[in-house]
Amino acid sequence: GNSVTQMEGPVTLSEEAFLTINCTYTATGYPSLFWYVQYPGEGLQLLLKATKADDKGSNKGFEATYRKETTSFHLEKGSVQVSDSAVYFCALPRDNTDKLIFGTGTRLQVFP
């Protein structure tokens, strides 16, 4: 069945550094792919998504491209801020359903 693997954290960066959080998936067909973010003390919120292969999702300076050749959906941001400190989850639907399977999460810590 569908599954997702993301890099372990924590990722520690200085402000304005470049960010990459790796996410790879295994899936039947080409399901939608999601990145959710969880700020301290809050619930998850959708950061961006891509609904088909080769799509690029973007939001708040973050980007991720749905690459079917490498089965990846890596999250990137050119210049991180302290306010980006959070846990980031890669997710995709369980086989042909709307039920999401989440990765284990990657904690990002940005220092001034």
Added chain:
Amino acid sequence: EAGVAQSPRYKIIEKRQSVAFWCNPISGHATLYWYQQILGQGPKLLIQFQNNGVVDDSQLPKDRFSAERLKGVDSTLKIQPAKLEDSAVYLCASSGGGWATDTQYFGPGTRLTVL
């Protein structure tokens, strides 16, 4: 537009006690999900409702967990009796249509500690 509401935000109980969580989804959202998020892990689906009917409860430990969504709006999740391993954050989410491309909107969660 109001988001997904959950209460309480925190709950501490002793093992073998019972506990209930409440969720109010975004107005008009037909699909409601309950997830369990254990510390250091991603959320895992417990149960999904479409309106007031259960769509999927295959991951719900039915010997101790129960959930209902009367009138297709609010939902409650109950644990009775609680075990130590139930300590987690319980997240409620809702979406408009239950499609694989739909965005799920999450509430702030209820952090349960079982002593």
